[in-house]
Amino acid sequence: MLFITNKLGQIVYHNDKNLIGKSTWESSALRMENVTVVREVNHSRMLVSANHSIYTDWTFVTINPIKELTKETIWIRNVTLAIFSICLIIVVIVSAIVSQTVTSPIRTLQRLMGKVEKGNFDVSFPIRQKDEIGELGYSFNHMV
DSSP: OEEEEOTTSBEEEESSGGGTTSBOHHHHHHTTOOEEEEEEETTEEEEEEEEEOTTTOOEEEEEEEHHHHHHHHHHHHHHHHHHHHHHHHHHHHHHHHHHHHHHHHHHHHHHHHHHHHTTOOOOOOOOOOSSHHHHHHHHHHHHO
16 A cells, blocks of 8 residues: 655545545654554554655655565575475485494494304404495404
């Protein structure tokens, strides 16, 4: 909604031509001010902006529903949260896989050491990597 009031608070211009010449509830509160406030209008939150012209002594008033102004912001927030949630799930899954690939050979080596402790020297660690775990497995096989 958009309207212009004169210094007496009467509507000079309005989207609804039937209201031209009438006083408005906003005129007393917004006259002679440059303000932007949130007000309850017809049970809806509205952003009311008023700009007063010192040359014409008129006040230019716009009234916009808060829902309309924040609709795209809410959509962007929801999309951002969805993307963040998906990324978080992917990171957790990748972390679990990486953790499993690191700890699985160590557990295998630990189980084989338990067998050697009990006297079974007929065991061998399968060397699949050439990293520290592979070198440790090679040393274990050589020791056994």
